[in-house]
Amino acid sequence: MKIFAFINQKGGVGKTTVAVNLARALTLKNYKVLLIDFDPQANAGSGLGIRVSKNESIYQALIEGNCERFLKNPYTNLYVLPSSIDLVGLEVELVDFPEREYLLKNLIEKSFFNGYPLQEFFDFIFIDSPPSLSLITVNILTASHGIIIPLQCEYYALEGLSLLVKTIRGIKKSFNPDLVLFGLVLTMYDSRNRLSHEVAEEVRNHFKWIVFNTLIPRSVRVSEAPSFGMSVIDYEKTNKASLAFLELAEEFLNRVKNYTTIIKPASSIN
Numbered sequence: 582m583k584i585f586a587f588i589n590q591k592g593g594v595g596k597t598t599v600a601v602n603l604a605r606a607l608t609l610k611n612y613k614v615l616l617i618d619f620d621p622q623a624n625a626g627s628g629l630g631i632r633v634s635k636n637e638s639i640y641q642a643l644i645e646g647n648c649e650r651f652l653k654n655p656y657t658n659l660y661v662l663p664s665s666i667d668l669v670g671l672e673v674e675l676v677d678f679p680e681r682e683y684l685l686k687n688l689i690e691k692s693f694f695n696g697y698p699l700q701e702f703f704d705f706i707f708i709d710s711p712p713s714l715s716l717i718t719v720n721i722l723t724a725s726h727g728i729i730i731p732l733q734c735e736y737y738a739l740e741g742l743s744l745l746v747k748t749i750r751g752i753k754k755s756f757n758p759d760l761v762l763f764g765l766v767l768t769m770y771d772s773r774n775r776l777s778h779e780v781a782e783e784v785r786n787h788f789k790w791i792v793f794n795t796l797i798p799r800s801v802r803v804s805e806a807p808s809f810g811m812s813v814i815d816y817e818k819t820n821k822a823s824l825a826f827l828e829l830a831e832e833f834l835n836r837v838k839n840y841t842t843i844i845k846p847a848s849s850i851n
């Protein structure tokens with residue numbers, strides 16, 4: 582369990598925020614994390630102060646078949662393969678491309694970093710995805726071991742989820758039989774709002790243990806942090822959302838341990 586996709590075809594549910602801040606929380610616990618931004622909106626990179634053009638992004642890395650020279654390092658232990666808006670054209674460009682579902686998987690498997698294969702160097706590889714079920718999403722699900730679905734604690738949280746689950750089943754069948762639904766994260770939880778509470782209850786009833794216990798609260802600091810190019814944990818360490826992301830990291834690590842017998846920080850190979 583090393584490569585995780587942050588997926589939900591609904592927009593604005595917290596995919597990027599959870600991917601960025603969970604990654605950052607893990608790096609503070611000395612794990613090495615690579616965050617791959619595979620969304621043309623490029624929010625994961627820009628939220629960490631990284632802005633690149635087409636020929637410095639994952640787009641070019643896919644063409645070259647190696648991502649090493651494109652990785653940025655905003656914080657100790659955290660590396661980012663940034664995206665750019667040019668990725669929008671990818672779907673059309675790949676229509677007749679052989680093995681077009683395996684581009685990201687091949688890139689991860691063939692890339693090296695500091696002399697090590699990517700998956701040996703990094704403890705975790707997180708992939709942020711666009712709000713769609715597209716060839717990009719297919720590539721992400723084909724390349725991943727586990728799926729994390731962020732859900733916003735609002736009335737239509739479960740809407741579209743059955744389509745997503747159906748898509749995941751399709752990918753398992755055609756491209757990636759070992760893929761697992763690793764967890765659901767409830768985001769933008771407002772403890773003063775009864776609806777938030779009800780939605781959280783309903784999601785737990787449906788998905789039971791797969792839902793992480795840690796709730797990510799709504800906080801205006803979370804939405805401010807990206808404009809300063811920072812994770813919320815670095816922006817305001819004592820913020821309730823920052824503390825929640827650190828707690829989520831603990832829960833995530835415990836769950837990973839149940840899936841794989843051995844998990845050791847990749848730092849030990851240096």
Ligand SMILES: Nc1ncnc2c1ncn2[C@@H]1O[C@H](COP(=O)(O)OP(=O)(O)OP(=O)(O)O)[C@@H](O)[C@H]1O
Pocket residue numbers: 591592593594595596597598599620622624710711712768769770797798799800801802803804805822
């Ligand atoms: N816990 C939170 N509290 C307050 N605002 C939040 C929280 N989590 C996310 N947001 C804000 O909600 C908006 C949507 O979040 P985010 O960009 O992470 O969603 P997304 O699913 O990645 O969106 P997209 O589908 O467009 O990629 C952003 O402005 C973000 O700053």
Ligand SMILES: [Mg+2]
Pocket residue numbers: 596597598620622624709710711
């Ligand atoms: Mg996003």
